[in-house]
Amino acid sequence: MNGNFAAVGDAPAATHYEHGVQVIDEDKQYNSNLGDYLVQSHVAAAGFNYHIISVFGSQSTGKSTLLNNLFGTDFSVMSESERRQTTKGIWMSKNKKEQAANGAVQLADNILVMDVEGTDGRERGEDQDFERKSALFALATSEVLIVNIWEHQVGLYQGANMGLLKTVFEVNLQLFLKDKQSNPRSLLFFVIRDHIGNTPLENLRNTLVQDLTKIWTSISKPQGLENSKIEDYFDFAFAALPHKILQPEKFVSEVDVLAKRFTAGHRSTPDQEFEGGVFLPEFHRRIPADGFSVYAEGIWDQIVNNKDLDLPTQQELLAQFRCDEIAREVLVAFDNEIIPLETQQQDAARAGTPTVLADLGTIGRASREKTTKAFESQASRYHKAVYKRKHLELEEKIDARLRPLYQGQLMAAHKKGVAAFTDAVTNAVKAGQKAGGQYEFTEIIEKQKAKTMDIFKKEAQSLAMEGVPWTNFKPQYLLFGKELDEVGxxxxxxxxxxxxxxxxxxxxxxxxxxxxxxxxxxxxxxxxxxxxxxxxxxxxxxxxxxxxxxxxxxxxxxxxxxxxxxxxxxxxxxxxxxxxxxxxxxxxxxxxxxxxxxxVMEGNILLKLRENFEDKFRYDEAGVPRIWRPSDDIEGIYTRARESTLALIPLLSRFRLAETYGPPxxxxxxxxxxxxxxxxxxxxxxxxxxxxxxxxxSLEEEMTILSESKRQDLVIRFKKTADGVYVEAKRSALGGITQ
Ligand code: GDP
Ligand code: MG
Structure with missing residues (x-):
């Protein structure tokens, strides 16, 4: 769709524009420097606050001279001695003269003047083609068309000027036929040169109006517009200037008077003649200044290729191109704010430490607002439907970035919340236990849940944006609550x-x-x-x-x-x-x-049995240690003690209650x-x-403490141990060794 338009910004840098900028060169090529020129001359940022004037007229009728005097421009002027065509193609320059009437009147802001190559066939031969094309271009862009004419040409119905005007009228009908809603009007400003003064301006004006009406009647009109009147499309203004060379001072002062008229004007009622300056809002073509060069290029492309010039379509194309461009520009600033947050979040997630970014909601909301506002302030001047669509697209682009960021944020808040909740509950329970068990688990859970939910809610609410449905995070909030219940x-x-x-x-x-x-x-x-x-x-x-x-x-x-x-x-x-x-x-x-x-593990029980036996063997009834004498009945005592201890083994083997002689x-x-x-x-x-x-x-097996084999083993080992004790006692008795 944007094929008509070359991207702006590919103009060579540091171009000098003392003579303004050549918009169309003599080979009918568009010059893409225009965009750069508008930026450098500070017009690009003016929105609709700029005005375009084009000048028409025969070759060498002092058009460039007039513009230079009126607006302080520096268009090339034919030298008096050579008399050769100077202005080639179409030039544009910004008004350099800010005041008129000796400083009493401030000229309108940002007046852009287009100096159009004159066409009287002298140098271009019979090439009426450029005349038609430049007229189309001027009408598609300009609010005011200055028609520069010698006084002696007035009334010469067959003159070159009349051909030009005929072209202008035809082209105008062709151009605005399709654009009925905006119904653009233009001002034809006749500047009569070398006015001698014998014929008052009023008379010259009447003559011109009669001629214009005649021309209008003569042109063939499209179907449905047969009865249209010239006034339906044009307003007229007239001025006369004295001979520049014969009356140089008067010329200068009259030009100054004329300059006064390049200010804002108005119309009290729709049918009335306008008052004040020549710039009526209805003359403005409503192309935002920052899109003008792209628009002009598109228009010229259509004109030069003899395509049907459809201004509404051109405006839509321009809107698409510019809205996209503006969106790209505003997204750069958005990126600068959002990318660091995205990076931070991704890094944290990758490191497994989900982080709740501070003030994300505030930053996100501000960025979104700033970005859309920046877009609105520039793009809203363009074709409404296109602008609205592009605005939506921009919001979608922004949201496509904010959404994962916000979701990541809530995911982090969720994880952090669950961890905090778990810790808080665990600690509260610990504290409760320390305090002697005076706590209610449900109470702790409820309290911590409310606290944790509140933090989550605040985070979710901080992300919410009015009129942006996807920022309603209630489902996530409810899910979080459910998870806390599960965790609890x-x-x-x-x-x-x-x-x-x-x-x-x-x-x-x-x-x-x-x-x-x-x-x-x-x-x-x-x-x-x-x-x-x-x-x-x-x-x-x-x-x-x-x-x-x-x-x-x-x-x-x-x-x-x-x-x-x-x-x-x-x-x-x-x-x-x-x-x-x-x-x-x-x-x-x-x-x-x-x-x-x-x-009853082998070593343990054997030791106990040995102690039990030794106690019985080595101590007497009163608990006094025996000192063995050869006369003692060591064997008898030994046998009794041993049998007594051995009797313990079956007792130990089974868990049996004395009363029932059975297991518990x-x-x-x-x-x-x-x-x-x-x-x-x-x-x-x-x-x-x-x-x-x-x-x-069986229960019997459960109550078996020592298995049959373990029991026998224990008996054998115990006997050996007891025997050892006995031998030792015997030996000590014989040896008289006291114990
Ligand atoms: P352009 O081709 O219409 O842009 O005309 P120029 O501005 O280049 O002027 C063509 C010639 O007309 C130059 O030699 C000027 O000196 C001369 N000229 C400029 N203004 C006037 C004027 O008001 N009266 C007359 N007679 N000559 C003028
Ligand atoms: Mg010129």
């Missing part, structure tokens, strides 16, 4: 697990002490016959298992109470508590079993498996014989 539930479960582990550890430690103590009593050997210690009920070896069972049950009962108590803080359900207790009882039993296992009711103690036990709850549970029937191990 998981934390509670973990806390329950930890509680169970703690209680189990406590049981293990208590059992370690208590059971160790019971087994140590075996070592003391006088369990049955020795003096009771500290008034305790004398322990007998026979009720070893009763005592162990009793102490075990009391430890587990205490542990269960602790567990229930703590589970309350964690708001455990009844089912959860039941399962927890069930697990605790099982694990406690396993711990007891392990402790016993440790106690472990299945009843553990209880049946409660409802709701999940496979994961069972994973770490050791099967227990007699309790887990399907395990194929």
């Amino acid at each position: 539930a998981r934390l509670r479960k973990e806390e329950m697990r930890r509680l169970a582990t703690r209680v189990e550890r406590w049981v293990r430690s208590r059992l370690g002490d208590a059971i160790g103590l019971e087994f140590n009593k075996i070592g003391s050997g006088r369990g049955g016959s020795g003096a009771p210690e500290d008034g305790e009920k004398p322990a007998t070896e026979k009720d070893l298992w009763d005592r162990i069972w009793t102490v075990f049950v009391s430890i587990v009962t205490e542990a269960q109470d602790r567990f229930k108590d703590r589970a309350k803080n964690l708001e455990a359900t009844e089912d959860e508590v039941e399962i927890g207790l069930w697990r605790l009882r099982r694990k406690s039993w396993v711990a007891l079993r392990e402790k016993i296992e440790e106690e 009711d472990l299945p009843a103690f553990v209880g049946s498996q409660p409802h709701g036990v999940e496979p994961s709850d069972e994973e770490d549970l050791t099967p227990i014989g007699g309790v887990d029937e399907e395990e194929g191990k």
Whole structure:
């Protein structure tokens, strides 16, 4: 679509424009320096606040001279001696004279004057082609067409000027036929040169108006416009100037008076003649100054290639081209602000440390606004529909960048929030436990959730932009809340697990002490016959298992109470508590079993048996160490002590209660498996014989502490040990060695 337009900015740098800029050269080539010239002359930034004037007229009628005097321009003028055509093609220059009437009147801003090569056929031969093309170009761009004419040419209906005007009228009809909405008007400003003064301007004016009307009537009009009047398209203005060479001073002062008219004008009512200056808003072609060179080039391309010049289409093309260009420019600034944030976020994500960027919402909103505003301020002057479309496109481009950035931000906020929530809950629970368990887990969760959600909400809200639906992050907020609930539930479960582990550890430690103590009593050997210690009920070896069972049950009962108590803080359900207790009882039993296992390990139990035997053998009934004499019945004492200790082995081999002579009711103690036990709850549970029937191990087996072979082995080893003690005693008795 933009094929008509070359990119602006490819003009050579540092071009000098003392004579203005040649827009179209003598070979009808467009000169792309125009854009550069408009930038350098500060017109490009003027928006619509500029004016274009073109001058028409026969060759060497003092057009360039007039413009130079009126506007301080420096168009080439034919030297008086040579009389040869000087202006080639179309030149443009900015008005350099800011004031008129001796400084009393300020000329309009940014007047651009186009000096059009004169056409009277003298030098271009019969080339009417350029006349037509330049007229088209001037009408498509200019508000005011100055028609420069000698006084003596006025009324010469067949003169060269009349041909030119005819061309102008025809071209105008062709040009604006399609552009009915904007219905552009132009001002034909007749400047009558070498006015002698005999004929008043008023008369000259009447003559010219009559001639113009005649020309208008004579031209063939397109269908539907047969009855159109010249006034429908043109306004007229007239001025007369004295002979420049004969009355140089008067010429200068009259030019100054004429300059006054190049200011803003207005019309009180639509049909009225305009008042004030010549620049009426309705004359303006409404091409933004920064797009003028592109527009002019497109127009000229159509003209020079004899294409149908369709101004609305040209304006649309221009709008597309310029809007794209402006969008690219404003996006550069946007990039400068956004790329560092994108980089920071990507780096953080890559490093696995999602970062919540500070003030992202503020920066994003400001950048978006600044970028669209910058676009609007320049692009809104262009074709409305195109501008609106391009505005949308720009917003889409901006949002395509902001969106992933915002989503990344919320993802980081989400991750950070979950981590912060987990930490806060864990710490609060720890603190609660330290403070003696005075805490409510749900309360902690609710409080931390509200706090964390609030932070997330603030972040999400800071990203929200009014009228930008995708910045409504409520779904993400809700999702975050859901995740926190899940995390909370998981934390509670973990806390329950930890509680169970703690209680189990406590049981293990208590059992370690208590059971160790019971087994140590075996070592003391006088369990049955020795003096009771500290008034305790004398322990007998026979009720070893009763005592162990009793102490075990009391430890587990205490542990269960602790567990229930703590589970309350964690708001455990009844089912959860039941399962927890069930697990605790099982694990406690396993711990007891392990402790016993440790106690009856070969080395340990052998040592205890030896101590037990030695106590019986080496001490008398009163607990006094024996000093063996040869007369003592060493053998008898030895045999009794040995048999007494040996009798312990079968006792130790089975967990049996004295009263029932059977195992404790472990299945009843553990209880049946409660409802709701999940496979994961069972994973770490050791099967227990007699309790887990399907395990194929009976209660009898579960209660077997020493297997038959271990038992025999122990008997043999103990006997050897006892024999050693006996030999030693015998030897000491014979040797008289006191012990
Ligand atoms: P252009 O071809 O229409 O641009 O005319 P120029 O401005 O180059 O002027 C052509 C010649 O006319 C030059 O020799 C000027 O000195 C001369 N000239 C300029 N202004 C006037 C004027 O007001 N009256 C007359 N008679 N000659 C003029
Ligand atoms: Mg000239």
